[in-house]
Amino acid sequence: MLTNDLDFRLESRIKELYELHKERASRIDWGYHDFLPWEKGRNFQKEPWDQSQVTLPSGVVTAIETALLTEVNLPWFTTYLSQTFRGSLSVITDFIHTWTAEEDQHSNLLETYLLLTRNADPARLHMLRKSVVETGFEPDFHTPIEAMAYTTLQELATMVFYNNVAKVAGAHDPELATLLRRLAKDETLHYAFYRDVIRVHLELEPNYCYHLAHVIMNFKMPGAVMPDFEDRMSIIAKEANYGPLQYFDQVLDVVVDYWGLKDLRPIAPLAEKARIDILEYHARLQKVSQRFARMKK
Ligand SMILES: [Fe+2]
Numbered sequence: 001m002l003t004n005d006l007d008f009r010l011e012s013r014i015k016e017l018y019e020l021h022k023e024r025a026s027r028i029d030w031g032y033h034d035f036l037p038w039e040k041g042r043n044f045q046k047e048p049w050d051q052s053q054v055t056l057p058s059g060v061v062t063a064i065e066t067a068l069l070t071e072v073n074l075p076w077f078t079t080y081l082s083q084t085f086r087g088s089l090s091v092i093t094d095f096i097h098t099w100t101a102e103e104d105q106h107s108n109l110l111e112t113y114l115l116l117t118r119n120a121d122p123a124r125l126h127m128l129r130k131s132v133v134e135t136g137f138e139p140d141f142h143t144p145i146e147a148m149a150y151t152t153l154q155e156l157a158t159m160v161f162y163n164n165v166a167k168v169a170g171a172h173d174p175e176l177a178t179l180l181r182r183l184a185k186d187e188t189l190h191y192a193f194y195r196d197v198i199r200v201h202l203e204l205e206p207n208y209c210y211h212l213a214h215v216i217m218n219f220k221m222p223g224a225v226m227p228d229f230e231d232r233m234s235i236i237a238k239e240a241n242y243g244p245l246q247y248f249d250q251v252l253d254v255v256v257d258y259w260g261l262k263d264l265r266p267i268a269p270l271a272e273k274a275r276i277d278i279l280e281y282h283a284r285l286q287k288v289s290q291r292f293a294r295m296k297k
């Protein structure tokens with residue numbers, strides 16, 4: 001039993017998770033207009049942008065810009081999820097609609113912040129945004145279970161990214177830290193939904209872990225399609241508090257633990273092999289992470 005679709009026996013359980021999500025989200029509903037320093041806005045025609053107007057360290061600007069260029073690809077993330085879950089449980093389609101509506105204001109918030117505070121060249125930002133959206137996004141994972149696993153990792157990574165960058169940004173602009181933490185709250189709820197959909201599948205049928213290995217071992221952020229992504233990520237790792245070390249400690253390790261992969265007992269040999277592969281991959285990254293942590297001391 002190595003089916004890669006969501007399990008119809010879990011329909012009512014997943015409906016409960018969706019209701020829980022909506023209830024939590026309604027308690028923290030927000031509008032991006034409330035998180036922006038409108039008083040800083042100036043007319044670009046009368047007062048053109050100039051590098052000297054930048055007030056934030058370049059590592060923080062790179063982090064905000066990279067987050068923005070990831071969030072702007074929402075039309076393609078929605079397309080990807082809609083296609084992947086066509087014919088699957090209808091509650092997932094409902095969730096994708098809610099999720100899209102919530103994600104929809106993330107890029108607005110980040111872009112408007114950069115424009116109002118003049119921390120990015122508006123013409124360059126416009127060109128980058130256009131080219132990223134034109135490129136679109138297509139991950140390598142096309143089955144419902146894989147897509148759920150991918151979005152779990154991606155939402156948690158995004159949440160950690162915002163919270164970690166907020167720690168560095170707060171020293172330069174507390175309002176920026178506040179808006180990043182606000183975004184992180186949305187990502188936390190998204191992460192919780194996807195993560196729990198996978199967990200209830202593993203509880204019902206441990207063999208589902210067969211589909212997790214490929215995703216976990218080949219995870220890349222959706223922003224990987226933007227120009228200079230690798231350079232951006234290495235700057236962010238050095239200067240804005242999010243890199244491979246944080247990915248291991250705050251994302252991969254957390255998810256492997258939450259899904260109980262160490263104690264899972266799948267019966268199918270291929271599923272057991274996938275489980276061992278994940279644990280070996282996890283152990284390898286743990287060693288690297290510990291070595292880096294020692295070097296930093
Ligand atoms: Fe987002």
Ligand SMILES: [Fe+2]
Binds near residue numbers: 187
């Ligand atoms: Fe999200």
